Amino acid sequence: MLYCPDCLQGRLLIVKAATGRLFLLCEECESAWDDPVAILNGRGNFDFEQGRRDFAWEDIAEASDEDVRNAGWESLPRE
Numbered sequence: 001m002l003y004c005p006d007c008l009q010g011r012l013l014i015v016k017a018a019t020g021r022l023f024l025l026c027e028e029c030e031s032a033w034d035d036p037v038a039i040l041n042g043r044g045n046f047d048f049e050q051g052r053r054d055f056a057w058e059d060i061a062e063a064s065d066e067d068v069r070n071a072g073w074e075s076l077p078r079e
């Protein structure tokens, strides 16, 4: 499991917007990243203003194993 580099205590959940877009969301502070590589490279946070144009927060669901494979994120630690 990846931990949030912002709050250092929340786990990063792989979630899916209604548009089908996957992103990573901290269960504690709700920081989010749209690319796991950005986290590993310390490249900074998800652009919430951009994100709001792509999906509504209430439509977010946990990503399935198939979603994660399709995104090519299967090597991310999830437990």
Ligand SMILES: [Zn+2]
Pocket (backbone or CB within 6 Å): 004, 005, 006, 007, 008, 009, 010, 026, 027, 028, 029, 030, 031
């Ligand atoms: Zn956090």
